[in-house]
Amino acid sequence: MGALSVRGLRKSFGGRAVLSEFDLDVAPGEVVALLGANGSGKSTALKCVVGLVRPDAGTVHALGADLLAAPRPADRARVAMVFQQIHLVGRRSALDNVCAGALGRLPLRRSWAPAVFPRDLREEAMACLDRVGLADRAHERAAALSGGQRQRVALARALCQRAKVLLADEPVSALDPSAAENVMAVMAGLARSESLAVAAVLHQPDLARRHADRLVGLRGGRIAFAGRGDAVSAEQVAALYTANEEVAA
Numbered sequence: 001m002g003a004l005s006v007r008g009l010r011k012s013f014g015g016r017a018v019l020s021e022f023d024l025d026v027a028p029g030e031v032v033a034l035l036g037a038n039g040s041g042k043s044t045a046l047k048c049v050v051g052l053v054r055p056d057a058g059t060v061h062a063l064g065a066d067l068l069a070a071p072r073p074a075d076r077a078r079v080a081m082v083f084q085q086i087h088l089v090g091r092r093s094a095l096d097n098v099c100a101g102a103l104g105r106l107p108l109r110r111s112w113a114p115a116v117f118p119r120d121l122r123e124e125a126m127a128c129l130d131r132v133g134l135a136d137r138a139h140e141r142a143a144a145l146s147g148g149q150r151q152r153v154a155l156a157r158a159l160c161q162r163a164k165v166l167l168a169d170e171p172v173s174a175l176d177p178s179a180a181e182n183v184m185a186v187m188a189g190l191a192r193s194e195s196l197a198v199a200a201v202l203h204q205p206d207l208a209r210r211h212a213d214r215l216v217g218l219r220g221g222r223i224a225f226a227g228r229g230d231a232v233s234a235e236q237v238a239a240l241y242t243a244n245e246e247v248a249a
């Protein structure tokens, strides 16, 4: 079983199926790109995995733990998510934002005032920042960093959460091409060096081909193809984006 194993996910909104029979396996160290037109169900799939949306049917296992049937918080923490909109506290330092990844395993009475982050956590967070190449910016306010740097802080926070599965929903859509390339390279590098299992929704097929081990194409809420990049043709990818009828309920 992979680090992430998803079987038979189904989700309807208001009687309209937006995701049907969705399967996904991601192994440790592997990067899988999810491709598909607007509304094809990519975000819904990731949100079902991370627990932001309750699927109507299907199973989600991370490192063998069932994430849908009463998961323990420690099991949930194994899955982290980053978004196009980078959720950092701008007035806090990069380091404090990374420390926040560990809040789930700190005693509840701790607020996230920087002074209360224990020294060993701050050291761990610094090591995470180092792994995304930002140790030298640790004490800058997150708001002062560029978009690409902020997304790398969000990746470091996922590491500090000790996540083993990373879900990324359009992580580079708000970045310029060079920053997008850089963030994808950092993410793929972390997959290898940390044995992270990465599933990323991308709107740039070329970027996906350069950085992902496998491509999964969604069309109308169903998997249109899944395979290694060299086994997926340009025509198959292009067909995802041709005029797309709405999914039948």
Ligand SMILES: Nc1ncnc2c1ncn2[C@@H]1O[C@H](COP(=O)(O)OP(=O)(O)OP(=O)(O)O)[C@@H](O)[C@H]1O
Residues within 6 Å of the ligand: 013, 014, 018, 036, 037, 038, 039, 040, 041, 042, 043, 044, 045
């Ligand atoms: N909470 C919701 N309530 C009702 N409909 C929803 C909800 N969330 C998503 N949908 C619908 O489900 C469909 C799939 O949405 P989803 O966000 O998963 O697509 P996507 O492939 O990620 O698209 P995009 O590339 O635009 O982000 C869309 O038609 C969307 O309007």
